[in-house]
Amino acid sequence: MWRVLDGLNEPQQEAVLYGDGPLVVFAGAGSGKTRVITHRVAHLIRERDVAPWRILAVTFTNKAAGEMRERLAQLVPGGSRGLVVGTFHAMCARLLRKHSEAIGIRRDFTIYDDADQQALLKRVMRDLDVDTKRFPPRQISQTIQRAKQEMQEVADRDDLSGYYKDVAAKVADEYESRKERAGAMDFGDLIYRLVLALEKDDELRKEVSGRFRHILVDEFQDTNHSQLRLVHALASVHGNLTVVGDDDQSIYRWRGADRRNILDFRKSYPSAHIVKLEQNYRSSARILRAAHAVISRNTDREPKELWTEKAAGERIFVVGTEDERQEAQLVVRGVEELRAKGEPLDSIAVLYRINAQSRVIEERLLAEDIPYRIVGGVRFYDRAEIKDLLAYLRVLMNPADDVSLLRILNKPTRGIGKTTISRLLDLAAETGVGVWDAMEAAHKDGRFSKGVVRKLDAFRRLMEKLQERATLPLPDLGGLVLDETGYLAMLKAENTPESDARQQNLAELVGSMGEFDARTENATLTQFLEEVTLQSAIDAEDMEEARVTLMTVHSAKGLEFPTVMVTGMEEGMFPFVRQGNMGEDPEELAEERRLAYVAYTRAEDRLILSYARMRRIFNRVEVGTPSRFVLDLPEEDTTWIGDRPSRARRASAAPAYRPDPWDMPQAPPKRKRPPREVDSYIDYSEGSDLGIVEGTRVWHPKFGHGRVTEVRHGMVPPRVAVRFEDGRTKVIQSDRLEPG
DNA sequence: AGAACGGGGCTTTTT
DNA sequence: GCCCCGTTCT
Numbered sequence: 001m002w003r004v005l006d007g008l009n010e011p012q013q014e015a016v017l018y019g020d021g022p023l024v025v026f027a028g029a030g031s032g033k034t035r036v037i038t039h040r041v042a043h044l045i046r047e048r049d050v051a052p053w054r055i056l057a058v059t060f061t062n063k064a065a066g067e068m069r070e071r072l073a074q075l076v077p078g079g080s081r082g083l084v085v086g087t088f089h090a091m092c093a094r095l096l097r098k099h100s101e102a103i104g105i106r107r108d109f110t111i112y113d114d115a116d117q118q119a120l121l122k123r124v125m126r127d128l129d130v131d132t133k134r135f136p137p138r139q140i141s142q143t144i145q146r147a148k149q150e151m152q153e154v155a156d157r158d159d160l161s162g163y164y165k166d167v168a169a170k171v172a173d174e175y176e177s178r179k180e181r182a183g184a185m186d187f188g189d190l191i192y193r194l195v196l197a198l199e200k201d202d203e204l205r206k207e208v209s210g211r212f213r214h215i216l217v218d219e220f221q222d223t224n225h226s227q228l229r230l231v232h233a234l235a236s237v238h239g240n241l242t243v244v245g246d247d248d249q250s251i252y253r254w255r256g257a258d259r260r261n262i263l264d265f266r267k268s269y270p271s272a273h274i275v276k277l278e279q280n281y282r283s284s285a286r287i288l289r290a291a292h293a294v295i296s297r298n299t300d301r302e303p304k305e306l307w308t309e310k311a312a313g314e315r316i317f318v319v320g321t322e323d324e325r326q327e328a329q330l331v332v333r334g335v336e337e338l339r340a341k342g343e344p345l346d347s348i349a350v351l352y353r354i355n356a357q358s359r360v361i362e363e364r365l366l367a368e369d370i371p372y373r374i375v376g377g378v379r380f381y382d383r384a385e386i387k388d389l390l391a392y393l394r395v396l397m398n399p400a401d402d403v404s405l406l407r408i409l410n411k412p413t414r415g416i417g418k419t420t421i422s423r424l425l426d427l428a429a430e431t432g433v434g435v436w437d438a439m440e441a442a443h444k445d446g447r448f449s450k451g452v453v454r455k456l457d458a459f460r461r462l463m464e465k466l467q468e469r470a471t472l473p474l475p476d477l478g479g480l481v482l483d484e485t486g487y488l489a490m491l492k493a494e495n496t497p498e499s500d501a502r503q504q505n506l507a508e509l510v511g512s513m514g515e516f517d518a519r520t521e522n523a524t525l526t527q528f529l530e531e532v533t534l535q536s537a538i539d540a541e542d543m544e545e546a547r548v549t550l551m552t553v554h555s556a557k558g559l560e561f562p563t564v565m566v567t568g569m570e571e572g573m574f575p576f577v578r579q580g581n582m583g584e585d586p587e588e589l590a591e592e593r594r595l596a597y598v599a600y601t602r603a604e605d606r607l608i609l610s611y612a613r614m615r616r617i618f619n620r621v622e623v624g625t626p627s628r629f630v631l632d633l634p635e636e637d638t639t640w641i642g643d644r645p646s647r648a649r650r651a652s653a654a655p656a657y658r659p660d661p662w663d664m665p666q667a668p669p670k671r672k673r674p675p676r677e678v679d680s681y682i683d684y685s686e687g688s689d690l691g692i693v694e695g696t697r698v699w700h701p702k703f704g705h706g707r708v709t710e711v712r713h714g715m716v717p718p719r720v721a722v723r724f725e726d727g728r729t730k731v732i733q734s735d736r737l738e739p740g
Numbered sequence: 741a742g743a744a745c746g747g748g749g750c751t752t753t754t755t
Numbered sequence: 756g757c758c759c760c761g762t763t764c765t
């Protein structure tokens with residue numbers, strides 16, 4: 001038999017060999033999903049004579065796209081040239097530019113990232129006199145993005161209350177027209193606008209869809225509605241659509257991902273063939289049993305169960321600790337023990353639910369001098385100096401880009417201060433032009449003094465001068481901008497360790513411009529800016545030293561480690577319950593469960609779970625009971641270290657410890673609450689009751705008097721719903737309340 | 741123009 | 756605890 005099928009199990013072969021038409025592959029964790037996709041592509045090219053450029057493979061991240069390209073290069077040496085592998089966003093940007101004329105947009109549009117979008121939105125809201133306290137820009141921004149994801153107008157959303165909707169729709173309209181005028185697209189637009197165009201224009205759809213003969217989409221459970229519609233449109237001519245994913249690993253509902261897209265694939269394509277990959281090549285049998293024990297308690301999932309030929313392996317450890325510091329200590333001790341046994345540090349991952357948990361662990365690792373790396377955190381392209389240089393370049397390419405222009409107008413300072421900028425914005429708003437044009441119009445406007453006009457002119461001349469050189473090789477242009485604008489001089493003058501680091505970062509960016517120039521034929525500034533905006537982090541990982549990896553469970557998706565430690569396994573932490581939330585939304589809980597499933601299935605040989613009885617987080621103390629995701633584990637596969645809840649308690653999953661909310665130190669008048677002596681108010685005895693029931697009259701320092709309408713014991717301190725005298729009902733942690 | 745202060749908020753994160 | 760934002764102070 002031929003190499004493409006070597007080492008593939010039966011369902012994998014089935015997925016690779018399946019002929020034309022729609023195909024959905026449910027690929028459980030560690031079941032060889034990427035192998036199937038790459039081998040299928042290789043099969044199409046080598047056995048079925050499909051031209052590489054007629055195949056489109058879509059992923060979510062650049063990293064995934066890169067890996068796929070790499071593995072294909074091995075499978076089809078030299079033969080995959082022309083194959084289109086890319087993220088949804090990169091692919092859409094390319095198509096929008098290519099068909100800009102037919103779609104009616106400018107070809108060299110700027111792409112606004114979330115920060116740019118937010119900046120523009122805030123300005124719009126200020127101009128429209130919208131109170132940003134009542135309508136947080138973050139929320140409005142989410143509303144706008146969500147609408148695009150659902151292929152709707154904000155005004156047509158029926159999940160928004162009337163008044164909020166009116167305001168949001170008004171803001172959205174103005175935001176859209178300003179963005180248009182600035183010649184920019186936000187992330188949501190890239191997909192939304194292309195789908196609109198493809199659905200409206202039959203000609204265009206046929207052309208674009210006809211170009212590809214086969215479409216493969218990875219991580220299909222993470223697609224949102226607009227992406228689904230895009231895929232429909234792209235496959236409309238031929239229907240050769242392969243989607244691969246795992247509904248159990250869908251953990252991005254909060255950003256629009258819809259599991260129904262994969263679960264209901266057959267509703268769109270009734271003839272779709274289904275393949276399930278259930279053999280796992282990653283984890284020990286015990287780990288798989290643990291993962292199954294957690295995920296199988298979710299309803300509404302595609303039935304499947306991972307199995308393995310591997311041995312049972314080590315038991316799963318569950319470690320109970322006093323607090324987060326002790327937890328960190330035990331994590332580090334575990335790392336040291338494993339290291340002493342000869343296990344390399346890069347085989348160990350420490351996972352947590354939220355980033356805020358990392359600090360304590362880091363401190364401990366630092367203290368013990370154990371090398372570690374943190375995945376996530378500040379991204380290279382999010383650094384201020386990087387964004388500044390990119391903003392200069394964007395303005396050179398597109399002076400109408402107000403967001404970028406305002407960013408750099410007075411950086412380094414050139415005497416164009418707050419007053420001048422706000423006058424410019426006024427003038428721009430009055431005359432309906434962008435800031436660049438307003439700078440010109442300032443000549444004939446009484447509000448601008450001679451001196452100010454001169455400064456504005458100097459800036460415009462500077463930019464125009466640079467524009468003339470915009471065809472220089474990219475790295476030369478980058479260096480020129482840094483010199484001519486005085487940006488580099490500003491950093492040099494600062495002469496601090498931070499400014500040195502910034503210069504280094506800029507040098508790195510200029511270096512990457514050179515690298516881009518070298519590997520791209522006819523590299524243009526537009527192309528470079530697009531790549532950079534659609535890319536999250538620089539992948540230059542220094543691998544010279546083995547390190548422990550720290551990251552959130554979300555970041556760990558797709559990765560695997562011999563040893564995985566998951567920290568913070570407490571009710572309220574994992575499953576996480578937001579402040580002001582009762583924590584009982586079944587959809588949210590189901591997603592937390594999937595997240596736990598993702599966490600557990602990262603482990604190959606060893607899974608260690610830890611929880612803390614109390615945890616200081618967000619500067620408050622939470623008292624935790626072991627997470628339901630720990631209590632769900634099969635007894636014969638787990639070893640409890642330290643506190644182990646009784647069988648009865650585990651069965652009921654009731655909170656083990658309850659504080660008495662009334663028995664806490666009174667805040668002295670006029671001063672903030674003193675740091676609490678936690679031990680003094682927590683009642684560890686099991687039977688202690690809450691003393692707070694439905695109907696209890698309570699008092700809250702901010703909201704005043706009210707009456708308890710609901711108590712939720714799932715977590716400690718319990719969440720309590722209170723109806724206050726002004727008629728508002730709020731969900732509050734009971735330890736924030738006093739009797740009254 | 742830039743530091744210094746105070747308030748409020750706070751999951752997860754890609755593109 | 757920490758970060759972001761806006762405002763005020765110097």
